[in-house]
Amino acid sequence: MNEAPIGCTHAEDGRLKAVLAVTVFDPTTKTILNWQIDDMVSKVVHVHLMHEPNHKPPTAEEAAEQMKRAQVAARTQKNDEVRIESLGSKTVAGVQVEGVRRVRTIPAGEEGNELPMEVIDEQWSSKALSLTLLRIDDDPRRGRTTVEFEDLSLSEPDPAVFAAPAGYKIVEQRQVETTVAP
Template identity: 70%
Template sequence: MNEMAMGCARGEDGQPKQALSVTVADPTTSTIMYWQVGDFMPKIAHVHRMSIPNHKQPTAEEAAEQTKRSQIAAKTQRHDEVRVENLGSKTVAGVLAEGMRTVRTIPAGEEGNDLPLEVINEQWTSKELGLTVILVDDDPRRGRTTVEFEDLSLGEPDPAVFAAPAGYKVVEQHQEETVVAQ
């Protein structure tokens, strides 16, 4: 489930009201449903049936091999120095995760830089879940971005998460036709 702010509009009372766009991917039914939430938004949930790929996380060995291949490709195009570090394992959000860090050094002058630049990517992956639980991108050209699971529930999700809100009309989108349900 992904909720994203879409901005604000003035409601009937003249006060600004926030609108949200909600997208829910349900791999068990191969559907993606999306709707908008806000006082001034239509109460329609759109459902698309599609194939949602099952992405398997590579093992540490496979990740190292992929990194090595990309290093060779990068070196033929640029003069970057790349090194890969195994960070071992640690518990993140209650699950065991294996860490890998890739450090890429961009030589001085390669991108108009006076000094070498170090770009660090760190990834912590749960083999059991096939899920990246921490991702860190530290690039002096863009800054540091960290994505981390803080509260991970291993139980079955509440079925209400995969349903449109009460009062919404569900519209199934097909390539050739639109079918209205409810």
């Protein structure tokens, strides 16, 4: 489930309030539900039924070719210098995580910059959960962005959280084809 602001609108009292877009992916029923939480739009839940294409794993030759292409792409990338540092472990949202920092140096003149620029990507992940709980991207061209789990429950969630809100009309959409990454 993802709930994210997509803009603002004025409430009846004149104050600004967020317009939220909600997306729920349910692998059990193979559906994606989308709706907006906003008094100004119609109360409609769009249900997308999915089907998975026939996906076969790549052959050994195809996998080798994909790896070779990735290595060539990495070598032919810009002249940026990348430094990777282990940050050890710490606890985020009650979960033990391991940190890695990638520092990419963009050479002077590469993007109109007079001096070298450092782009820092810090990632704190739980191997047990296969989940990144904290990510900090610090790029002088775009600023600093931090995404962090503040509260994490490992118990089964209430199914009502993922259901369409009461009073919303349900509209079924055409099928969406999903792809499985190799």
